[in-house]
Amino acid sequence: MFELSENELSEKIIGAAIEVHKELNSGLLESAYEAALFFKLNSLNLLVQKQVPVETMYKGHSLNVGFRLDLLVEEKVIIELKVVDKISNIHLAQTLIYLKLCKKKLALILNFNVRYMNLGIKRVVNNL
Secondary structure, three states: OOOOOHHHHHHHHHHHHHHHHHHHOOOOOHHHHHHHHHHHHHHOOOOEEEEEEOOOEEOOEEOOOOOEEEEEEOOOEEEEEEOOOOOOHHHHHHHHHHHHHHOOOEEEEEEOOOOOHHHHEEEEEOOO
16 A cells, blocks of 8 residues: 655645635634544545544653644644634644654644635644
């Protein structure tokens, strides 16, 4: 079976997010966009997990603090969904921490509270 790279996956994810946004527009709760994007990505035959726990360790002990990824695609790309006025530095920092904790290279922050979806996309890269 052919395995897609992070960049190829991000193209598919962004296309799916644009399609979801065109259908639902802005104004809904994050959970609605999560469910719709999960459905759309599954329909593209991608392996998608939602609300994936992020293990956080301190001196060999799991902190069990409840961090969760909104979506994880093909075990490679983290998707953080937002419905905010704008993506801020705290969103970038949170996503970068998730990348490091999960040892992943790429995440996409998708803010659905925009007029056009292409204005709500931010790539976050972890230089492993």
